Amino acid sequence: MLLASVFPHIIAFGTPGTTELIIIFGIIILLFGASRLPGLARSMGKSIREFKKASKDIQQEIESAGEDDDYSSSRKGDNETLND
Numbered sequence: 001m002l003l004a005s006v007f008p009h010i011i012a013f014g015t016p017g018t019t020e021l022i023i024i025f026g027i028i029i030l031l032f033g034a035s036r037l038p039g040l041a042r043s044m045g046k047s048i049r050e051f052k053k054a055s056k057d058i059q060q061e062i063e064s065a066g067e068d069d070d071y072s073s074s075r076k077g078d079n080e081t082l083n084d
Contacts, residue, residue, distance in 0.1 A: 032040055
């Protein structure tokens with residue numbers, strides 16, 4: 001069964017407009033309070049920065065492991081020719 005036939009009003013999702021953003025921001029202020037928003041934004045920024053750093057470190061480890069494999073496989077070929 002198609003999702004469109006069950007939920008026809010959900011089809012046209014897009015980016016939120018100005019009105020939706022104002023409503024969302026108002027709800028956030030009501031939930032957390034205006035005094036806690038700077039700390040909340042700061043902690044979100046730190047967590048995003050840590051996530052990016054961790055993903056970059058993992059990517060570098062994967063790339064360096066690939067380079068090590070290429071080096072060791074080329075060295076194996078050198079050893080085989082020396083033994084012959």
